[in-house]
Amino acid sequence: MTAPIAAADVTRHKWWGWGQDDVAFSVTNRPAFIDLARNEIGIDLANAPAPVAPVLTDHEVPATRLPGAVREQLAQALGEDAIRDDDEHRVLHSFGRSLPDLFRVRTGAFERLVDAVVYPGSEEDVAAVLRIVLEHDLVLIPYGGGTCISGSVTPDAEEQRPILTMNLGRLSRILEIDDTSGLARVQAGMYGPDMEAELNAKGWTVGHFPDSFTFSTVGGWAATRSSGMQSDKYGDIEDIARGLRLVHPDGVAVTKAIPGRDSGPSVHEMILGSEGRLGVITEVTVQVHRSAPVRQVIGYMYPDWEHGIRGMHAIARSTDVTPTFTRLSDGPETKFSLALSSKTPTTTKAKVSAKVQDGLFAYLRSQGWDTSEEMCLSYVCFEGSKASVEQQKSIVKRIVKANGGVTLGASVGKVYDQKKFDTPYLRDFLLGHQVFGDVCDTGATWSSINEVHTKVYEAFEEVQRAQDLPGFMFCHMSHSYHAGACLYFTFAFPYSSEEQALEQYYRAKEAVQQTFVDLGSTVSHHHAVGVEHRPWITEDIGEVGVRMVEGLFADNDPGRNLNPGKIVAS
């Protein structure tokens, strides 16, 4: 087998934020977005100086606590190049991409950093590191792309033992494709885009596209029970991951790559979503599908949320269509999306399309629509043969019309499809202006979805009133299932001071999360538990459920060496 890539070649985020160093969000030529920020949260982006990137040397980085002899043992096992304990490595790997993590990393809250980062190049290396961890009573945190937004890779501030983070990025290959069964064995540290590119070249796709796709890994998806935007067709990671290999304190646990299983409680399911608490996933066998010859995203507009949800539900229930994804933005999110995408038109093409949009909105207003606050943008993606896509499009067009909506067409859908992975850069931009922008998601049944939507807005408005802070919230529905769907809320507000910032953030987040569980919805649909959602785990899975999970972790990791404190405190 070819040698693994060098540790130095593993893709990494900028140490303080999302993605690549040379990519950033900008408000240049975005007058509608500037207006929205001013009107909704009182921020003057037009006259504010451009945010300045944080500088690591402005902050004090505490020395590593890893004993020299242990470092030497690790270097002997993996090679010197595979052990990194420079400041930037330790800082980058001590934070995920949750809002509190981004705030802390930018402000130099470095009281407890991981002590070193190791880069195993094989499953044997992973096992060797785990032996050293157990021998010296260290803590081990597995790390894929570090995109988690629930504090799952962040070390416990009170941890006194030396902490190692294990970056899986060198395990980045597709090992085998079983063309007959449609299964691919993929190493856990492989990034989404690398995997899809290699599979696409052979006519395959996994079809798993979380919004964090560009910087997250196959092992991270499995360890967090990830869900991609195309889950309507391809399923969530628990449907996609058919087999796993996990390096565990007692050896390697293997779950066979089979279509179904009937061997008592599912060990496979225990490993999915375990967030590094049972060991290190080294390999995931994923289902692969032949890439569809035709793929089209079509845009629609509904007069309001209730009509849109009825349309989405009817599409989910239809026996005649199997969309790849369905998505409905509510009124505020539609306003946000239009403001974000609308730039001052400079080319003839852009001027024509702006005129077409103005004409459409004027027509909708003449039909009694509220085009500034209420109307809801929707996207549906179709894949298949040309004939099948055309047939499904015409069925969905009829469903949308029957529920009061109109079809916008393919060009608006194309823009959405091209820009869908760009928004994470916006959070860093807002933080540079002392504005928090964050997300909370939940799974709700069709019968409760409108109530959850309404009550979350009420809870957020109330908490912001109590904090005497402005706030802007918007929401979309995605990940449609037979019984319900995911509601994905985004909220933004300027914090009043660095000292009060996180307290203000947690009050807003708690109001939203508590509303989810009070209404019987899940604490999260696809953002894992980590530490950020841990306060609601008992309300989510019940006291008995928590005891079962605690027992699982205590039995498999009695010394609490494996990412302790994540999911449950013990």
Ligand SMILES: Cc1cc2nc3c(=O)[nH]c(=O)nc-3n(C[C@H](O)[C@H](O)[C@H](O)COP(=O)(O)OP(=O)(O)OC[C@H]3O[C@@H](n4cnc5c(N)ncnc54)[C@H](O)[C@@H]3O)c2cc1C
């Ligand atoms: C902007 C943004 C958008 C997002 N959108 C989505 C989305 O659409 N859908 C979605 O599901 N999630 C989303 N997320 C959350 C996050 O991307 C997912 O949880 C993702 O699966 C994490 O993958 P990762 O490789 O980055 O894992 P990491 O963040 O590195 O790790 C996450 C957890 O998994 C553990 N882990 C990682 N690799 C392994 C391994 N090989 N073995 C054992 N444990 C391991 C870690 O210890 C940690 O507990 C988003 C996050 C951001 C910041």
